[in-house]
Amino acid sequence: MGSITFPKLLVVDFTNANLKPGSSSWSTICNDIRVALENHGCFIALYDGVSPNLQESVFLAADELFDLPIEMKIKNIVEKPYHGYVGQMPIVPLHEGLGIDYATELKGAQSFTDLMWPNGNQSFCETSMLFSRAVAKLDHMVVKMLFESYGLEKKDSDSHIDSTTYLLRYLKYRAPEMNETTMAFPSHTDKSFLTILHQNHISGLEIKARNEEWITVEFPPKSFVVMAGDACKAWSNNRVLSPNHKVTLDHKGKETRYTIALFSFLAKPVKVPDEFVDAEHPLQFKPFDHVDLLNFYITENGRKSQDILKDFCGI
Numbered sequence: 001m002g003s004i005t006f007p008k009l010l011v012v013d014f015t016n017a018n019l020k021p022g023s024s025s026w027s028t029i030c031n032d033i034r035v036a037l038e039n040h041g042c043f044i045a046l047y048d049g050v051s052p053n054l055q056e057s058v059f060l061a062a063d064e065l066f067d068l069p070i071e072m073k074i075k076n077i078v079e080k081p082y083h084g085y086v087g088q089m090p091i092v093p094l095h096e097g098l099g100i101d102y103a104t105e106l107k108g109a110q111s112f113t114d115l116m117w118p119n120g121n122q123s124f125c126e127t128s129m130l131f132s133r134a135v136a137k138l139d140h141m142v143v144k145m146l147f148e149s150y151g152l153e154k155k156d157s158d159s160h161i162d163s164t165t166y167l168l169r170y171l172k173y174r175a176p177e178m179n180e181t182t183m184a185f186p187s188h189t190d191k192s193f194l195t196i197l198h199q200n201h202i203s204g205l206e207i208k209a210r211n212e213e214w215i216t217v218e219f220p221p222k223s224f225v226v227m228a229g230d231a232c233k234a235w236s237n238n239r240v241l242s243p244n245h246k247v248t249l250d251h252k253g254k255e256t257r258y259t260i261a262l263f264s265f266l267a268k269p270v271k272v273p274d275e276f277v278d279a280e281h282p283l284q285f286k287p288f289d290h291v292d293l294l295n296f297y298i299t300e301n302g303r304k305s306q307d308i309l310k311d312f313c314g315i
């Protein structure tokens with residue numbers, strides 16, 4: 001039927017040429033995606049919108065980027081929290097990351113490239129932008145399906161997509177030494193609306209399901225993990241789960257893990273649609289500006305919070 005349930009996480013096949021709005025496989029997948037996002041907050045997508053060449057290029061681009069001297073990488077300073085350079089942190093010694101804001105737009109990809117390579121690196125700029133655009137198309141499809149599955153109108157998903165901006169993050173995890181922690185990225189929820197992850201051949205992602213069980217995400221080669229962030233949970237009036245997740249590496253592993261992650265953010269207020277509110281489902285969250293959720297997250301109360309949406313915008 002176009003989608004199969006692997007041991008734990010749903011795998012959705014977006015490569016099916018018959019997957020068109022209105023078809024029976026489309027309606028089945030709309031429903032499957034909603035159930036997966038409500039139960040686990042994520043699913044695995046088989047998607048051929050990123051060509052094998054582009055997949056290869058984006059990991060070569062990652063090599064090139066992380067090989068830059070640290071003095072260059074720390075220039076990736078972005079006003080929005082968690083958008084810029086992260087690394088050299090004693091509590092997460094294996095991890096390093098850089099971010100390109102507005103990555104689907106030429107000016108976003110170009111200004112990041114110019115900052116890292118003052119003498120130019122057109123292939124990096126092009127690869128990052130083309131990869132972001134290709135993955136953003138998958139994001140658009142998931143948004144359309146999720147809205148449709150909840151009975152919302154096409155104009156609502158169109159307006160959501162029109163107001164979405166994308167952050168592309170290149171994430172690196174070096175293999176741990178024998179005496180080092182294997183915790184490569186601590187448990188957290190994403191602050192995005194949706195996150196789409198693409199990894200090289202080294203796994204390590206674990207997701208906490210609603211029943212508190214940690215699920216190791218083994219995704220088929222060349223696939224993508226689609227995950228809901230806190231903004232999606234808020235928008236859905238608490239129907240969708242924004243799962244806790246973390247990255248753990250193996251002492252036996254010797255190779256570097258790369259993840260290329262596309263995070264979506266809303267440029268208009270995040271607001272629960274009226275359709276999600278009734279006597280049985282009272283409104284749980286006030287409307288908010290997406291960037292304010294990020295800004296709250298870096299305050300002392302935000303960091304301490306066990307339930308960030310309740311503390312930030314709960315009713």
Ligand SMILES: O=C(O)CCC(=O)C(=O)O
Pocket residue numbers: 169171185190197199205245246247259261
């Ligand atoms: O590397 C991964 O698989 C996950 C990265 C992640 O969770 C994040 O950057 O928010």
Ligand SMILES: [Fe+2]
Pocket residue numbers: 188189190245
């Ligand atoms: Fe994350």
